[in-house]
Amino acid sequence: MAAATSSPSLHRLPSSPLQRLSTFKDRSSTLPSITTTTTTTSTPSSASSSPLDAFSSDPVFSVFLSPDFDSTRFSSQALSSGSAAARAEKLEDGIRLLEKQLRSEVLSRHDDLLAQLSSLKDAESALSVVRSGISTLQSSVRRIRHEIADPHRQIRTKTVQLSNLHATAEFLQFTVRVVRLSKKLKDLMASAGAESERLDIAKAAQLHREIESMCKENGLSGISVIDEEMVWLAETGTRLRAEGMKVLDRGMEGLNQAEVGSGLQVFYNLGELRSTVDGLVNRYKNQAVKSLSSALDMKAISAASSGNFGPGGIHRSGTPQIGGGSKAKEGLWQRMGSCIDQLHSIMVAVWHLQRVLLKKRDPFTHALFLDEVLQEGDPMLTDRVWEALVKAFANQMKSAFTASSFVKETFTSGFPKLFTMIETLLERISRDTDVKGVLPAITSEGKDQMVAAIDIFQTEFKKDCLRRLSDLVDSVFPVSGRGSSPSKEQISKIILRIQEEIEAVELNVHLTLIALREIGKVLILLGQRAEFQITAGPESRQVTGPATPAQVKNFALCLHLQEVHTRISSMVSGLPDFAAEVLSPSLGFIYGVACDSVTSVFQAMVDRLEGCILQIHDQNFGVLGMDAAMDNNASAYMDELQKCVVHFRTEFLSRLLPSSPTHSVNTSSESICMRLVRKMASRVLIFFIRHAALVRPLSESGKLRMARDMAELELAVGQNLFPVEQLGAPYRALRAFRPVLFLEISQLGESPLLQDLPPSVILHHLYSRGPDELQSPLQRNRLTSLQYSLWLDSQGEDQIWKGIKVTLDDYAAKVRARGDKEFSPVYPLMLRIGSSLAENAPALQKA
Numbered sequence: 001m002a003a004a005t006s007s008p009s010l011h012r013l014p015s016s017p018l019q020r021l022s023t024f025k026d027r028s029s030t031l032p033s034i035t036t037t038t039t040t041t042s043t044p045s046s047a048s049s050s051p052l053d054a055f056s057s058d059p060v061f062s063v064f065l066s067p068d069f070d071s072t073r074f075s076s077q078a079l080s081s082g083s084a085a086a087r088a089e090k091l092e093d094g095i096r097l098l099e100k101q102l103r104s105e106v107l108s109r110h111d112d113l114l115a116q117l118s119s120l121k122d123a124e125s126a127l128s129v130v131r132s133g134i135s136t137l138q139s140s141v142r143r144i145r146h147e148i149a150d151p152h153r154q155i156r157t158k159t160v161q162l163s164n165l166h167a168t169a170e171f172l173q174f175t176v177r178v179v180r181l182s183k184k185l186k187d188l189m190a191s192a193g194a195e196s197e198r199l200d201i202a203k204a205a206q207l208h209r210e211i212e213s214m215c216k217e218n219g220l221s222g223i224s225v226i227d228e229e230m231v232w233l234a235e236t237g238t239r240l241r242a243e244g245m246k247v248l249d250r251g252m253e254g255l256n257q258a259e260v261g262s263g264l265q266v267f268y269n270l271g272e273l274r275s276t277v278d279g280l281v282n283r284y285k286n287q288a289v290k291s292l293s294s295a296l297d298m299k300a301i302s303a304a305s306s307g308n309f310g311p312g313g314i315h316r317s318g319t320p321q322i323g324g325g326s327k328a329k330e331g332l333w334q335r336m337g338s339c340i341d342q343l344h345s346i347m348v349a350v351w352h353l354q355r356v357l358l359k360k361r362d363p364f365t366h367a368l369f370l371d372e373v374l375q376e377g378d379p380m381l382t383d384r385v386w387e388a389l390v391k392a393f394a395n396q397m398k399s400a401f402t403a404s405s406f407v408k409e410t411f412t413s414g415f416p417k418l419f420t421m422i423e424t425l426l427e428r429i430s431r432d433t434d435v436k437g438v439l440p441a442i443t444s445e446g447k448d449q450m451v452a453a454i455d456i457f458q459t460e461f462k463k464d465c466l467r468r469l470s471d472l473v474d475s476v477f478p479v480s481g482r483g484s485s486p487s488k489e490q491i492s493k494i495i496l497r498i499q500e501e502i503e504a505v506e507l508n509v510h511l512t513l514i515a516l517r518e519i520g521k522v523l524i525l526l527g528q529r530a531e532f533q534i535t536a537g538p539e540s541r542q543v544t545g546p547a548t549p550a551q552v553k554n555f556a557l558c559l560h561l562q563e564v565h566t567r568i569s570s571m572v573s574g575l576p577d578f579a580a581e582v583l584s585p586s587l588g589f590i591y592g593v594a595c596d597s598v599t600s601v602f603q604a605m606v607d608r609l610e611g612c613i614l615q616i617h618d619q620n621f622g623v624l625g626m627d628a629a630m631d632n633n634a635s636a637y638m639d640e641l642q643k644c645v646v647h648f649r650t651e652f653l654s655r656l657l658p659s660s661p662t663h664s665v666n667t668s669s670e671s672i673c674m675r676l677v678r679k680m681a682s683r684v685l686i687f688f689i690r691h692a693a694l695v696r697p698l699s700e701s702g703k704l705r706m707a708r709d710m711a712e713l714e715l716a717v718g719q720n721l722f723p724v725e726q727l728g729a730p731y732r733a734l735r736a737f738r739p740v741l742f743l744e745i746s747q748l749g750e751s752p753l754l755q756d757l758p759p760s761v762i763l764h765h766l767y768s769r770g771p772d773e774l775q776s777p778l779q780r781n782r783l784t785s786l787q788y789s790l791w792l793d794s795q796g797e798d799q800i801w802k803g804i805k806v807t808l809d810d811y812a813a814k815v816r817a818r819g820d821k822e823f824s825p826v827y828p829l830m831l832r833i834g835s836s837l838a839e840n841a842p843a844l845q846k847a
Contacts (some may be wrong), residue, residue, distance in 0.1 A: 205269035295339035351441035394453035415461035479531030523586035561594035612641035621702030681722040
C-alpha cells in the first residue's frame, strides 16, 4: 500500500504508467513480436501474452487502462476494501513486470536506437551550419536597410510636397475660376439693373449653380476670397429664386406656356426643379383644402349673412338662428360656387404646369423636365392634386353632413343644384384640358370618385323623394282598412307631385334616373294600395242589373289608375329613352291592377254577349220562302244582344268611357278602359263570324237574314262599344263575310275577300254548302256549339285544319264506298283552301 500511495506516477502524471504502456503498445503494434521471459519460466510467448493483455483482464490493473482513471478514487477504494497491503504488493509486482518488459524491448531494438542516435548528431551538425548562415544573412539585411532608409525618407517627403503643390495649384485654379464666374455674374446682374434691361434669369441661374457646385465639389470653403463671394452668392440666389418664382406664378396665373417654361428653366438651372415643382403642387393642394374648409365654414357664413352673432347668427349645431336661414342658405351656395371656381382654376393650373413639363427640354442637355420631376412609378401631378382634392372634399361633405343639420338639409333639398355644380366642375375641367396629344387633367375614374364624395347627400335626397311621395300615397290610400275610393283631386295631387319631382331633375340625366327609380317604387306602392281596395265576389261580376256599389268603386279605382298610367306615360315620353325602361315595370303593374279592377265585369259582359251569339244555332236559317226573305226584322238573338250592349253601355261603360264610342280613337294614346272595350268589341265580331260560319243549313233567305243580323251587329257595336272601322282585322272579316255568303262556289276560290277571313271561317262556312254526309267537326265529334267554340279558342289554324281534314277524309271514304266518282264541288275547294290559304291568310287577333 505504501508503494502504491508513494508512487510518483500516480500524482505527477496526468495518466497512469499502464495508460502510457497502452499507448506504446499501439505505436509498436506494427513491429515484430518480441518474446518475453517470465520470472519462473524462459518459454517464449507471443505478443498476445504481453503484460498489457494480462492487465486488461485483471480486475485491479484494468482500471489503470481507463481514460478517466482517478488515482484519488483508486486509493480511496483500496483503503476502504480492507486489503490495502495486498493491493500495494500486487502493484509492486506489476511495476516490476513492466520494467522487465521495458528492458526487454530496449534490448531487442538496440541497433535501431543506435541508428536514431547517429541521425540526431548529424542533424545537430547541419543545424549549426544553418544557424551560422542565418546570422550572416541578418547582418547583410541590416546593412542594406541602413543604406536605403534615407533615400526612401527623402522620396516620401518630396512626394508629399508635390501633392501639396498640386492641390494648391488646383485650389488656385478653382479659386480663379470662381472669381471670374462671380465677376461675370455680378456684371450680368449690374447691367440688368443699370440699363433697365430685362435680367436673363436663366443664364444667371446657370452661372450661380456652376459657382456653387464648384465651391462645394472642390471644398473651397475657408478661403477668404471664396467666403466673401459665397455671402454675395447666397443673396444673389435668393433674388434669382424670387424672380424665377414671379415669372412662374405669372405664367401659371395666365396659363402662359412661355412664362411657365422660363420659370421652370430658372429652377432647372439652379438644380431645384423637383423641389420647386413639389412645392407648387403642395401649395395648390393646400389652397384646395383651405377653399373647401372655407366654403363650409358655417360661422363665417352666418357672420356674413347677419353681420354679427346676435339674432340670425348660428347655433352650436351649425343651424342658423331664426331670421338668418335664407341668408345663410344663400351664403352657403355662394361659397360653394366660389369654391367650385377655385377648384377648377387649381386643376387647370396644375394641368398646365404638367403640360409644360411634358413638353419642355433643357436646350443644352435636352433632358425632359418631366423626367427630372417624376421618377418611374410616381403619379402624375394632376393625379396627386386631384386625389388630395377629392379626399378633402369627401371628408368635408361627411363632416358637414354629421355636424351641421343646416348644411345637411340645404344640400339634401338642393341636391340637384349641388350635383349640377359638381358635374359642371367636371365638365369644365375636362373641356378646358381637352388638348390633343396631352393627358386630360382628370380621368373617368377620378370623376366617379368626385361624384361618390356626395353620395351621402344623394342617399338622403332619394330618401326624401321617396318619403314625400309615399306620405302622399299613404294619405290617399290608408294602410289600415279598405276605406273609401280616393277622389280625383287626390289622385291629381299625387300625379302633380310626381311631375314636380321629375321637373326638378329633368335637366340632369343622372338625377332623372335616380328620381325615376324612386317614382317607380311609389307607383308600385300606389298599385298595391289600390289593389287592396279592389272588391271581388259575385257583386263585382253581375251584368244583368244596375252597377253595384262595389262595381262603382272598382270603376273609380280603374279610372284613377288609368289617369296615373296615362299622365305618367305622357311625362315619360318627353324624357330620354331610359326613362321608359326604368318606369316600365311599375307602369305595367299599374296597368295590370287597373285591368284587374274591371276584368271580372268585362269578362262577364263578354260571356253574356257570347251567350246571346250562341243562340244563333237555335235559329232556323234553312227556311225557304218569300216571307223569310222579305222580313226586315232582326233575329231574336240579335235583339237580345242589342239590348245587352245598350245596357252595358248605359250601366257600366258610361262610367268608364267619358265620351261616345263613335268618335275616332288614337290607338297610341288609347286609355286602359278603351283598350278593354276595343278588345271586347273585337271578340264579339270574331265570335259572331265564327258561329255564323257554323250555321247549317243555310238557305238563300237565311243568308239575307244573317246579312241583316250582321248589319244590326255592326250598328250595335259601333254605337255602343267601339268604332268598328278602327277594329282592324275583325271588322274587315265581318265586312268580307257578308258578300261571301252570296258568292257561288265557283267564285269563292278566286275571291279576294278570302284574304280578310281566317281559313277556318271559310272552311266552316263551306260545310253549309256541302252534302249532309259531309259532317263538320262539330257534328262528327258530337260537340255542342259552346264546346267546339272553346276548342277553337285554344287551337291554331293548323290544328283546326287537321280536324277539318279528318271530316273530308271520311266524306271521301263514303263516296268511294258507294262507287261514285264525283265529289261535291266544295270538297276540292276545301282541300285547296286548307292546304294553301292557311299559310297566307292573315292571323286574326284572338280575344
